[in-house]
Amino acid sequence: MTERTLILAFESSCDETSVAVIENGTKILSNIVATQIDSHQRFGGVVPEVASRYHIEQITKCTDEALEQAAVDYDDLDAVAVTYGPGLVGSLLIGVTAAKVIAWAHDLPLVPVNHMAGHIYAARYVGEFKYPQMALLVSGGHTELVYMPAEHEYQIIGETRDDAAGEAYDKIGRVLGVNYPAGKTIDEWAAKGEDSFHFPRAMEKEENYDFSFSGLKSAFINTVHNADQRGEELNKYDLAASFQQSVIDVLAEKTMRALDDYPVKQLILAGGVAANHGLRARLDHDMKKYHPDVTMLQAPLKLCGDNAAMIGAAGYVNYQHGDRAGLDLNAVPGLMFERINDNN
Ligand SMILES: Nc1ncnc2c1ncn2[C@@H]1O[C@H](COP(=O)(O)OP(=O)(O)OP(=O)(O)O)[C@@H](O)[C@H]1O
Numbered sequence: 375m376t377e378r379t380l381i382l383a384f385e386s387s388c389d390e391t392s393v394a395v396i397e398n399g400t401k402i403l404s405n406i407v408a409t410q411i412d413s414h415q416r417f418g419g420v421v422p423e424v425a426s427r428y429h430i431e432q433i434t435k436c437t438d439e440a441l442e443q444a445a446v447d448y449d450d451l452d453a454v455a456v457t458y459g460p461g462l463v464g465s466l467l468i469g470v471t472a473a474k475v476i477a478w479a480h481d482l483p484l485v486p487v488n489h490m491a492g493h494i495y496a497a498r499y500v501g502e503f504k505y506p507q508m509a510l511l512v513s514g515g516h517t518e519l520v521y522m523p524a525e526h527e528y529q530i531i532g533e534t535r536d537d538a539a540g541e542a543y544d545k546i547g548r549v550l551g552v553n554y555p556a557g558k559t560i561d562e563w564a565a566k567g568e569d570s571f572h573f574p575r576a577m578e579k580e581e582n583y584d585f586s587f588s589g590l591k592s593a594f595i596n597t598v599h600n601a602d603q604r605g606e607e608l609n610k611y612d613l614a615a616s617f618q619q620s621v622i623d624v625l626a627e628k629t630m631r632a633l634d635d636y637p638v639k640q641l642i643l644a645g646g647v648a649a650n651h652g653l654r655a656r657l658d659h660d661m662k663k664y665h666p667d668v669t670m671l672q673a674p675l676k677l678c679g680d681n682a683a684m685i686g687a688a689g690y691v692n693y694q695h696g697d698r699a700g701l702d703l704n705a706v707p708g709l710m711f712e713r714i715n716d717n718n
């Protein structure tokens with residue numbers, strides 16, 4: 375019989391409760407995701423207390439379902455992996471507590487996982503990782519370029535100085551009356567419009583790998599408000615296309631610059647905003663044109679948002695590297711990869 379390593383993985387950093395069973399870090403036996411979007415939509419964003427309570431209600435059901443769907447028992451498991459940061463402290467604590475209880479009750483090793491490493495490892499379900507590697511990590515709370523000289527090593531070379539890309543999508547979505555989270559709808563509208571507003575591309579030409587989206591967000595909001603005051607209605611598809619083009623131009627430009635300077639074998643695109651069709655197509659195009667020798671793995675559409683399958687894939691690597699947490703593991707809301715160059 376072939377040896378197989380089974381990991382039970384937990385994710386509860388924000389508004390998704392998710393539990394997965396992963397075989398050898400590459401095969402999803404189950405990936406249960408309970409989303410709370412409906413509970414938060416009327417507030418236009420995630421309400422931390424509501425999120426924690428919802429995680430409590432869901433986590434046991436999700437665990438039972440994940441084991442049942444994978445057709446495995448606690449005795450078959452080799453380890454329990456859990457997101458311990460970054461995220462909302464109350465939300466993180468539910469997953470961390472559930473994972474600890476199971477690890478303790480079944481005498482299993484507890485493997486701590488950084489949520490952002492998890493996002494990167496969503497791409498592991500598309501193909502094998504090759505190092506050195508670069509990841510463009512674009513999500514609701516983060517926008518960063520992560521350099522990975524080797525497996526299990528993560529270094530930030532550039533990041534947003536203000537809003538994350540997903541956050542900017544959600545904020546301009548609100549101005550257009552789109553429900554939270556707005557990214558998917560804005561992406562669909564963008565495909566039907568033209569970049570006719572030419573919003574700013576902040577820091578695009580600066581000699582660094584950092585991003586800024588708050589100026590774009592303000593320019594967008596001012597444009598819509600000024601038109602409102604004049605009683606004009608602007609074309610929402612063109613507004614979406616113009617906003618999205620500005621985001622994509624900056625993300626693509628900075629990523630190509632990073633690949634010029636860091637000789638890597640592979641580019642990973644991951645995080646919630648990696649589901650953006652415009653961004654995926656643009657990177658496909660730019661990689662063929664500027665870095666044909668660098669392979670690219672884009673996280674599967676279904677695994678771009680928060681889920682435990684990605685935590686299981688990253689957890690498997692951590693498990694192999696000997697990462698273990700004690701039962702005193704705590705949530706670390708501000709957990710970050712190390713930054714290797716100055717933020718100037
Ligand atoms: N097609 C899309 N285009 C652009 N943005 C999108 C798309 N689909 C989802 N998003 C955005 O992705 C974000 C959610 O991503 P994710 O779940 O990774 O964020 P998070 O977990 O809240 O933040 P983080 O991972 O940084 O802690 C939301 O801001 C959402 O609007």
Ligand SMILES: [Mg+2]
Pocket residue numbers: 489493513514646679680
């Ligand atoms: Mg996330």
